[in-house]
Amino acid sequence: DADVTQTPRNRITKTGKRIMLECSQTKGHDRMYWYRQDPGLGLRLIYYSFDVKDINKGEISDGYSVSRQAQAKFSLSLESAIPNQTALYFCATLGQGAKNTGELFFGEGSRLTVL
Amino acid sequence: QKEVEQDPGPLSVPEGAIVSLNCTYSNSAFQYFMWYRQYSRKGPELLMYTYSSGNKEDGRFTAQVDKSSKYISLFIRDSQPSDSATYLCAGRHTGGFKTIFGAGTRLFVKA
Numbered sequence: 514d515a516d517v518t519q520t521p522r523n524r525i526t527k528t529g530k531r532i533m534l535e536c537s538q539t540k541g542h543d544r545m546y547w548y549r550q551d552p553g554l555g556l557r558l559i560y561y562s563f564d565v566k567d568i569n570k571g572e573i574s575d576g577y578s579v580s581r582q583a584q585a586k587f588s589l590s591l592e593s594a595i596p597n598q599t600a601l602y603f604c605a606t607l608g609q610g611a612k613n614t615g616e617l618f619f620g621e622g623s624r625l626t627v628l
Numbered sequence: 629q630k631e632v633e634q635d636p637g638p639l640s641v642p643e644g645a646i647v648s649l650n651c652t653y654s655n656s657a658f659q660y661f662m663w664y665r666q667y668s669r670k671g672p673e674l675l676m677y678t679y680s681s682g683n684k685e686d687g688r689f690t691a692q693v694d695k696s697s698k699y700i701s702l703f704i705r706d707s708q709p710s711d712s713a714t715y716l717c718a719g720r721h722t723g724g725f726k727t728i729f730g731a732g733t734r735l736f737v738k739a
Contacts, residue, residue, distance in 0.1 A: 517671070544725060553636050555716060555731040556672070563725070571726070603671055607725060615660065615720065617727055619671030 516540045519604050519620035527628050532591040533622045536604030544607035545587040546617070548573075549600040558604065562587055594627040601613060601625075631655045634717055634730030643739050647704040651730045654698065658719035658728075659691045663702045666714040666732065676702065676717070707737045713725035 517538045524576075526532055538545065543564050548556040558571030560579040568579060576598060578590045591598055601624050605617045634651040641647055649663075659680055664672035676691040678684045682692045692701040700717050716732040 542674075548729075553731055555632075555634070556729040558726060558728075561726065605671075615725075615727075616662075616674045617664075617672070619673070621669070621671050 517604055517606055517618055517620040519602075519623045521623060522621065525626045526594055528595055530594050530627075532582070532625065534589045534602055534604075536578070536587045536589070536620060538585050538587075538604075538606050538618075540606050540608055540618060541584075542606035542608045542618070543584060545581070545603040546607065547577075547589045548603045548605065549573065550603060550622075552601050552609065555558045557591065559602075574578050591625075594625075596627045599625060599627045629654055630730075631728045632717060632719055632730040634733055635636060636731045636733060638734040640736040640738060643707060643708055643709060643712075643737055645707050645712070645737070647707050647735060647737075649704075649715050649717070649733050649735070651700040652698055653700065653719050653728075655719060655721065655728070656698075657721035657724075659722040661691070661700050662718040662720070662727070663691055663700075664716040664718060664729075665687075666708075666716060666739045672714075672716055709737050710738045711735065712737050725727040 546561045556594040562581045604620045631735040632653045661678045663676040665675040666672040678693045688705045690703040714732040717730040720727045
């Protein structure tokens with residue numbers, strides 16, 4: 514099983530709908546992140562959390578909200594989806610990792626299309 | 629200006645070629661520099677990292693950082709079709725918990 518699991522993997526929705534993307538991890542890391550990836554723009558940080566009570570905005574948080582339900586779970590919500598939120602979304606955890614460098618461990622991504 | 633600039637490519641090379649991937653950055657506080665590799669329909673995975681300036685080698689891969697010019701490079705020797713992926717450079721400052729990524733360069737290695 515993957516260490517960082519995202520659901521759903523693919524979702525098509527309509528403008529104005531509420532969408533929730535879920536992330537769970539088995540790595541035991543405290544720090545979790547939501548990024549979105551767009552062609553030519555790379556990965557941009559939406560929100561990050563250091564623990565259940567510590568939520569922080571990233572560079573592109575407008576239109577998004579998050580919930581850290583437990584150490585292992587971090588969900589991203591789009592309250593009213595719009596077409597320019599069509600993107601690939603990644604959840605990640607931050608750990609020391611084998612390379613001892615503050616490595617990000619990513620899920621496999623959730624592809625969201627807003628029509 | 630983005631904190632990390634990277635040409636998105638695509639870059640297409642024949643098998644066996646030496647590949648050079650490059651980024652520039654603007655944040656002088658960055659001390660950690662990373663290269664992540666992302667295969668199609670997968671999440672990125674850490675490939676190489678460097679602390680401050682200098683070179684680091686791992687098999688066919690060499691990561692290089694020049695802090696005086698704010699330049700980050702990744703060299704791939706004897707490139708293989710399995711190296712075909714998107715390569716993302718990234719930076720982070722000491723004690724920071726936000727990793728800033730470049731746009732990613734899509735690499736194709738043709739057999």
